[in-house]
Amino acid sequence: MRFLFIIVFLSVFSATVRADLTIFACEPEWASLSEELGGDKVSVFSATTGLQDPHYIQARPSLIAKARRADLLVCTGAELESGWLPLLQAKAGNSVIQTGASGYFMASNYVRLIDIPTSLDRSQGHIHAAGNPHIQTSPLNIMKVAQALSQRMQEIDRVNAVFYQQRFDDFNQRWQAAIDKWQQQAAPLKGVNVVVQHNSWGYLFDWLGLKKVAVLEAKPGVPPTVSDLNNTLNQLKTTPATMVIHAAYQPSKASDWLVDKTAITSVTLPFTIGGNEQSKDLFSLFDNTIQRLLDAAKQ
Numbered sequence: 001m002r003f004l005f006i007i008v009f010l011s012v013f014s015a016t017v018r019a020d021l022t023i024f025a026c027e028p029e030w031a032s033l034s035e036e037l038g039g040d041k042v043s044v045f046s047a048t049t050g051l052q053d054p055h056y057i058q059a060r061p062s063l064i065a066k067a068r069r070a071d072l073l074v075c076t077g078a079e080l081e082s083g084w085l086p087l088l089q090a091k092a093g094n095s096v097i098q099t100g101a102s103g104y105f106m107a108s109n110y111v112r113l114i115d116i117p118t119s120l121d122r123s124q125g126h127i128h129a130a131g132n133p134h135i136q137t138s139p140l141n142i143m144k145v146a147q148a149l150s151q152r153m154q155e156i157d158r159v160n161a162v163f164y165q166q167r168f169d170d171f172n173q174r175w176q177a178a179i180d181k182w183q184q185q186a187a188p189l190k191g192v193n194v195v196v197q198h199n200s201w202g203y204l205f206d207w208l209g210l211k212k213v214a215v216l217e218a219k220p221g222v223p224p225t226v227s228d229l230n231n232t233l234n235q236l237k238t239t240p241a242t243m244v245i246h247a248a249y250q251p252s253k254a255s256d257w258l259v260d261k262t263a264i265t266s267v268t269l270p271f272t273i274g275g276n277e278q279s280k281d282l283f284s285l286f287d288n289t290i291q292r293l294l295d296a297a298k299q
């Protein structure tokens with residue numbers, strides 16, 4: 001009887017002090033997804049903005065302070081954050097967000113990674129050693145991550161489990177409807193040849209049927225040399241492309257060079273939430289991405 005009392009007391013106590021989840025997201029897309037799934041039961045912080053290069057972030061003291069108080073770390077994984085997240089985890093001294101703990105959630109564990117290199121020379125600065133980490137460029141991946149993330153939120157904040165499940169069901173319905181709409185809108189993009197500056201868009205292209213004919217960065221994360229650019233130029237003589245794509249956070253220098261030499265159209269895509277003014281949440285991110293691609297394909 002006394003044991004039962006203690007259990008009841010503990011659960012009431014934990015319900016009062018920890019009704020909410022504090023979430024530390026590494027990138028804006030996971031912050032936004034956490035908000036979609038957690039509503040007012042979660043307090044969410046994003047370590048980066050849509051105009052920062054997610055490959056190269058510093059583990060600043062302000063980020064460490066945020067990580068110290070987090071119940072749940074939601075990041076991409078697949079080595080995208082390998083330059084700063086391990087240091088952040090070590091300095092935060094927060095046991096629940098350590099690798100493998102309940103508050104450690106890596107989105108890329110729940111999707112099938114593409115572009116996994118068959119041979120690898122890390123000395124040359126390969127930053128996609130585990131495969132392409134830019135999984136947020138496909139809404140099909142977002143769906144898979146949403147399912148797993150909701151599950152995790154329900155596990156670590158049981159008091160609000162029913163609420164999280166309802167939020168997920170609602171999101172799932174709206175997201176599926178949006179995917180149908182985007183697929184219809186994007187039909188003219190199928191089979192369109194494109195050049196990319198950084199290998200960011202593989203999941204988006206697989207989803208919509210765009211064809212990547214060249215990558216300006218010969219090695220992911222390493223700015224292209226003049227000879228890399230000339231190689232691309234020669235390649236485009238045999239396989240012309242309609243547009244060259246770069247993310248809002250990247251300097252457009254390499255794309256501009258190509259625009260100068262060819263009749264190609266340059267497109268800046270938001271890449272994530274906050275990449276431009278229109279991309280305010282996950283829904284408007286894809287609305288805007290598809291609109292920009294369609295506009296460029298028409299030119």
Ligand SMILES: [Zn+2]
Pocket residue numbers: 055127128133134198199200220
């Ligand atoms: Zn990358």
